[in-house]
Amino acid sequence: MLETKKNLAVYSGLKVEPRPIVKWVGGKGQLLSQLQPLFPKKFNNYFEPFLGGGAVFFHLRPSQAHLNDLNKKLIGALESIQTDPEGVIKILENLQDEFHSRSPEKQKELFYFLRNKFNFEKNHKLEKAAILIFLNKTCFNGMYRENSKGEFNTPFGSYKNPTILDEENVLAVSDALRNVRLTSLPFENAVEDAKRGDFVYFDPPYHPLTKTANFTGYHENDFREDDQIRLSEMFKKLDKKGCYIMLSNSDTRFIKNLYKGFRIEKVLANRQINCKATGRGKINELVILNY
Numbered sequence: 504m505l506e507t508k509k510n511l512a513v514y515s516g517l518k519v520e521p522r523p524i525v526k527w528v529g530g531k532g533q534l535l536s537q538l539q540p541l542f543p544k545k546f547n548n549y550f551e552p553f554l555g556g557g558a559v560f561f562h563l564r565p566s567q568a569h570l571n572d573l574n575k576k577l578i579g580a581l582e583s584i585q586t587d588p589e590g591v592i593k594i595l596e597n598l599q600d601e602f603h604s605r606s607p608e609k610q611k612e613l614f615y616f617l618r619n620k621f622n623f624e625k626n627h628k629l630e631k632a633a634i635l636i637f638l639n640k641t642c643f644n645g646m647y648r649e650n651s652k653g654e655f656n657t658p659f660g661s662y663k664n665p666t667i668l669d670e671e672n673v674l675a676v677s678d679a680l681r682n683v684r685l686t687s688l689p690f691e692n693a694v695e696d697a698k699r700g701d702f703v704y705f706d707p708p709y710h711p712l713t714k715t716a717n718f719t720g721y722h723e724n725d726f727r728e729d730d731q732i733r734l735s736e737m738f739k740k741l742d743k744k745g746c747y748i749m750l751s752n753s754d755t756r757f758i759k760n761l762y763k764g765f766r767i768e769k770v771l772a773n774r775q776i777n778c779k780a781t782g783r784g785k786i787n788e789l790v791i792l793n794y
Contacts, residue, residue, distance in 0.1 A: 519671045519672065519674070519675040520561075520675065521561045521564070521672060521675035521676045521678070521679040522558075522561055522672055522675075522676075523556035523557050523558050523561060524556075524580065524581070524584065524636055524639075524672070524673070524676055525556055525577070525580075525635065525636060525639040525647055526556060526639060526644075526645045526646055526647065527555040527556035527646075527647055528555070528646060528647070528648065529555060529706065529708070529709065530555060530556040530558050531556075531558040531559050531706065531751070532556070532558040533772065533773055534770050534772055534788075535558065535559070535562050537770040537771070538559065538749075538770065538790065539562075541749065541768060541790055541792060542563065542702075542749070543702055543747040543794060546565075546700060546701060546702035546747055547567075547698070547700040547701045547702075548565070548567050548568065548569065548697070548698075548701045548702075549563065549565035549567065549568040549569070549701070549702050549703075549704070550568070550569045550571075550693065550694050550697050550701060550702070550703040550704070551568070551569075551570050551571065551703075551704050551706070552571045552572075552688075552690040552693035552694055552703070552705060553571075553572060553690065553705060553706045553707045553708075554570045554571060554572040554577070554578075555572065555577075555706065557570065557581075559704055559706070560679075561676070561679060564679055565702075566682055567682050567683075568682070568683045568684070569683070569684045569686070569693065569694075569696070570680075570683055570684070570685055570686075571685070571686045571687065571688055571690070571693035572687060573687055573688075573689075574649075574687070575687045576621075576631065576635055576655075577635070577647075578685050578686065578687045579628055579631060579632060580631065580632035580635045580636065581632075581676075581680060581685055582628070582632075582685050583628050583629050583631075583632035584632060584673055584676050584677050584680065585677055585680040585681070585683065585685065587629060588673050588674050588676075588677035590629045591629055591632050591633050591636075591673060592668065592670050592673055592674075594629055594630055594632075594633035595633045595636060595637065595667060595668040595673075596668050596670075598617075598633060598634070598637045598667060598668075599637075599667040599668045601613065602637075602641070602665075602667060603664070607661070610641075610659075611659045611661070614638070614641055614642070614659045615659065617634050617637060617638060618638055618655060620634065621634045621635065621638060621655055622654040622655055623654075635647075635655075636667070637667055638655060638657070640665050640666065640667045641659065641660055641662065641665055641667065642657040642658065642659065642660050643657055643658045643659065643660045643661075644657070644660065645660065690705070690707070690734065690737065691733070691737055694737065694741060697741055697744065697746050698744065698745075698746070699744055699745030699746065700745065700746070700747075701746050701747070702746070702747045702748075702749075703741055703746050703747070703748045703749070704748075704749045704750075704751075705734065705738065705748070705749070705750040705751070706750075706751045707726060707730075707731070707734055707750075707751075707752065708725075708726035709751075709752055709753040709788075710728070710731055710752055710753050710755050710757055710758050711753070711755075712753055712754075712755060728757065731752075731757070731758070731761060732761065734750075735761040735762060738750060738762070738765075738791070738793070741793075742765075742793045746793075747793070747794050748791075748792065748793045748794075749790060749791070749792050750762070750790070750791040750792075751788060751789070751790055751791075752788070752789050752791070753788060753789065754769065754786075754787040754788060754789050758789060758791075759789070762791045765791050765792065765793055766791070766792045766793070766794070767789055767790070767791050767792075768789070768790045768791075768792065769787045769788065769789060769790070770787070770788050770790055771785050771786070771787060771788075772785070772786055772787075772788045773785060773786075
């Protein structure tokens, strides 16, 4: 079995730890210190069917993994970085130079031009990847968000001097993805090859805390209660297979009832998507485990 140890990518004599290339709603970067004691000490292959930014994957850096997300634009960007990081870097470098050479008003124009191009044109795969990263680095709050049609719709961020290209991180991410299978499948299909001793981490769109708080993620496909039920059934199937399973979700009675009988831990997260300042702050999240 493989131990969850960190192997730092080395470029030009510098040790670089890969980080998510984009900021994603519900990203787990802020929770890694709380999640670390809960990860299995050893496992075989790693599966993450709801990848998003991939903070947990980049933290664990397993030597073999199957990473999946329904957002094909995200997976396409990762495939481009996996296979041709230098090509993505070259396009990003040009976009960064163009952006920083412009006045603030012209920067805004470039942002919306590229956002329309990203949403409505069939771009070359490398260009699509670079534009996704560019938009994420220059949009409001640096957060990827889509409307009901699957179009990226976060507005311009008006940053003074954003870092658009992090060349070392792009190369480190490419290195981390070296032996990784990337797919855009329903979560059931993404874990169908999981076997005894494998580690599966589920980080689905969260069940809403209230009936009015129905924000579930970043993709045009909603994740409803029947989807949560299907996910809990898959959790139980993988448990019977002998997989190590960890699942993150909101602290609601519905979720607790779905996973009754399994180990349930709580972590404290910053809530950042509520539009009212009084609704932001620390909030409990659940981590469900079968080990």
